[in-house]
Amino acid sequence: MNLTLRLAHLYPEHMNVYGDRGNVIALRQRCQRRGIALEIVPVNPGDTIDWQTVDLAFFGGGQDSGQALITGDLIERQGPGLRAAIEADLVVLAICGGYQLLGHYFLTHTGERLPGLGVLDVHTIAGKQRMIGNIVIEVHLGAEPWQLVGFENHSGRTFHGPGVKSLGRVLVGYGDNGQDRKGGVIYRNTFGCYLHGALLPKNPQLTDHLIELALRRRYGSQYVLPPLPAERELAAQRAMVQRLLTR
Ligand code: GLN
Numbered sequence: 001m002n003l004t005l006r007l008a009h010l011y012p013e014h015m016n017v018y019g020d021r022g023n024v025i026a027l028r029q030r031c032q033r034r035g036i037a038l039e040i041v042p043v044n045p046g047d048t049i050d051w052q053t054v055d056l057a058f059f060g061g062g063q064d065s066g067q068a069l070i071t072g073d074l075i076e077r078q079g080p081g082l083r084a085a086i087e088a089d090l091v092v093l094a095i096c097g098g099y100q101l102l103g104h105y106f107l108t109h110t111g112e113r114l115p116g117l118g119v120l121d122v123h124t125i126a127g128k129q130r131m132i133g134n135i136v137i138e139v140h141l142g143a144e145p146w147q148l149v150g151f152e153n154h155s156g157r158t159f160h161g162p163g164v165k166s167l168g169r170v171l172v173g174y175g176d177n178g179q180d181r182k183g184g185v186i187y188r189n190t191f192g193c194y195l196h197g198a199l200l201p202k203n204p205q206l207t208d209h210l211i212e213l214a215l216r217r218r219y220g221s222q223y224v225l226p227p228l229p230a231e232r233e234l235a236a237q238r239a240m241v242q243r244l245l246t247r
Contacts, residue, residue, distance in 0.1 A: 003036040010043050010059040011070045020060030022198030030207050045073040051081035055214040056091045059098030064108045067097050071114050086119050091214040092190040099192035100124045100156050121163030124156040135173030136244050137183035141209050147241045148203050150195025172244045189213050204230035
């Protein structure tokens with residue numbers, strides 16, 4: 001069977017800081033190496049998308065100014081279709097600015113209130129101090145807990161409501177708000193967090209987890225993703241976790 005997936009890349013021109021585009025490349029590569037075609041559909045302001053045909057969505061980070069330019073289009077044009085798809089288990093990865101805009105709102109440091117899609121039960125308030133540095137989060141996405149590594153750089157402090165589950169516990173770094181050690185959220189098949197890096201090239205387990213979720217949603221829950229080695233990436237990930245935990 002020829003397996004195909006469709007990925008919508010939300011606002012790639014406005015929302016692409018710290019190489020977040022690398023996440024889309026990592027997804028495509030790990031699909032291709034298994035013979036799965038990944039079609040990438042950029043979603044720019046004004047575009048019309050049939051969200052029922054989409055399997056995965058990626059929404060990267062951006063500066064406050066980039067976020068302000070796209071939030072109207074996100075809510076008004078993409079809102080109804082994207083929200084319905086998320087409720088129907090669309091697989092989404094949202095980083096930093098993209099993560100903030102899936103929540104209820106982002107109050108910027110100038111006092112501007114940017115409304116979000118409101119599909120994630122989180123809200124974000126800019127703080128005076130930027131939270132910058134390497135970050136390690138312990139996640140439970142599989143049989144054993146493991147550590148996601150990345151790099152965070154945000155002024156927004158994101159607070160979780162009862163409608164989301166925490167993606168993981170922050171072992172190193174600030175995480176969502178620098179206070180409660182919460183690092184990212186999971187809601188249905190949507191994952192939001194502050195990890196740049198780019199995140200997926202550094203964490204192939206998460207890449208594969210997202211691909212498998214998307215394939216199961218499209219082709220049936222019995223689908224099992226064939227294993228694909230990632231020794232080099234995993235060795236680098238382990239070394240970085242070790243270095244940061246023992247610092
Ligand atoms: N502008 C947001 C903040 O600083 C998001 C930054 C980003 O996406 N890197 O909180």
